Amino acid sequence: MKYTLVINGAPWSSASALSALKFAEAAMEARNEIVRLFFYQDGVFNASVNCVPPQDEIDIPARWQSLIKQHELDAVVCAASALKRGILDKPEVERYEKPGATLRNGFTISGLGQFIDAAQQSDRVINFVS
Amino acid sequence: MKYTLVINGAPWSSASALSALKFAEAAMEARNEIVRLFFYQDGVFNASVNCVPPQDEIDIPARWQSLIKQHELDAVVCAASALKRGILDKPEVERYEKPGATLRNGFTISGLGQFIDAAQQSDRVINFVS
Amino acid sequence: MNLHTLNKTGQAMQACLAAITEMDALVLLEDGVYALGEDIGTILPESVKCFAIRDDILSRGVRNTCDSRVASINWKDFVSLSAEYDKVISWG
């Protein structure tokens, strides 16, 4: 099966980011294909390089990153959601004259159209509501 | 009157950050004293230097910054809340080997004890729930 | 004599109503102004003064605001009220 997942929740706040991660890990383990991970709303914080979770808690952004790397997944962060939350890549840092990029390696910033495009190529879309 | 305000909401999401800002502006205009602004939970994003709000929307972090500068207010960001959300000052960036600081000028990162301390010195504490 | 604030309806409103006493006052703000549409004026004890932030009433397009029971106020008024009462309790 080809999946597109939409991740709407921040890693520190909602069970929903954790559910999405566990679903994605299980889907890959069962040899499915993930066409695209789409990080929307507070979900963009899963792509933050700066988050430091408490030591006794799961590091959700790091887990996403290793899943993405291992399976060469396409991980897109919604540009409009990310900009207002301060998740920026290098071109945006220059454009808005901000001190430094906050996007984690393995993630790309792009438009919501990338979700529609992925949905068309997928058998199933799963929206992890927050 | 001496006030301590607790700001719990993110600038992009909740009316509550905006309410806190407007209360603070009105309090200063009416010649009150703000002992401390305490940014807690998602409220720490009011101290993010990286947030780029849409052009037709109010820039709440910038408004806080100018209020803080104008009246030399003490603006403390809860350390535990900030760390997991990726709001870091320079010492933390070095300690956790992160690419760059995200704390806006005018804000300080410190512990929740700073709130208790401020509350004791204040006539009124106002908790802007999110 | 305490000043309560309410920024949403639902359970927060129930909690607020259960805790408010006859000498207290209430400020509705943010989504708390929707309580005006739920006739909060008639539920509150008569002696409780009720206010609502004007900007929030306008932005949310709430009707029933001409109710003489509820005074619409600005942020400066809210600051003054917070000084008149012993403490501020924010329900949300």
Add this chain to the structure above:
Amino acid sequence: MNLHTLNKTGQAMQACLAAITEMDALVLLEDGVYALGEDIGTILPESVKCFAIRDDILSRGVRNTCDSRVASINWKDFVSLSAEYDKVISWG
């Protein structure tokens, strides 16, 4: 034949229950597992299969899980279910 998911109770549960049809199935996850305490098994049409994520039942300390109406599943089972039904609808 659709697979519904529910991650909280309250209005989301009502919306889900109003939309579910007899051939559909339901997965409870996150705070949706609290619906077990609200006897969702007896509210659902009998033909609707009902599942709940085991990790979420355990973490929340929810009782009533021996109810034979509801099967506790892991994440891999959820992935399989998502393939068996035509689409997944997440209520929250």
Add this chain to the structure above:
Amino acid sequence: MSSQHYLIISTAAPYSGVKPRAALDMALTAAAFEQEVTIVFRDEAVRQLLSGQETDNSGLKNIGKMIPALEMYEVKRICVHAPSLFLQGMNDEYLLDGIEHVSDADLKSLVESADQVMVF
């Protein structure tokens, strides 16, 4: 690629979080990418449809003014869940123009027939 039918269900009040914008942005984008889009407002989201939202002094983005844009950008059906309207104590006269009413049964068949159902 063939076009899909998106059903977007908005559930939150206009100014208390990011979900209302997430639903509107998703509907607008799907329509811009030539998908067939239906948006339904239910529960507190029916308050997004109130006429006379005035945000000039508040610093908020006017959600009420974004609703007519949905039609302009070819979102095909803009619907209110009628039972929610009743539960929120709202009358038709308070609503923006051009909103279609749907019942529980209508919504059920929309959910059944759409290719993608997304709740925000």
Add this chain to the structure above:
Amino acid sequence: MSSQHYLIISTAAPYSGVKPRAALDMALTAAAFEQEVTIVFRDEAVRQLLSGQETDNSGLKNIGKMIPALEMYEVKRICVHAPSLFLQGMNDEYLLDGIEHVSDADLKSLVESADQVMVF
């Protein structure tokens, strides 16, 4: 500086957001700074008090195990709003030990008499 009486009211379920932690951290810190602290769990927050929360496989921080720490760190009163317990369909037998019951009237007088009341 004299000590103040803090009333912390927790209202949210344990694993669906940050409010439960905000309430617990506030209570613990206030107690650590030698304030007199009462914490009351009401509405969905009563679910924080369920015994038998097992988070080992979930990656979540166990809220149920943080509750006993409140007493250890000298939070003076740990209370459950009894009517909420009833509304959530919960029995006393499901609860952690050592939780005091308060009624609506009790909570009302706590709100009236505390120096600081903070709702999370």
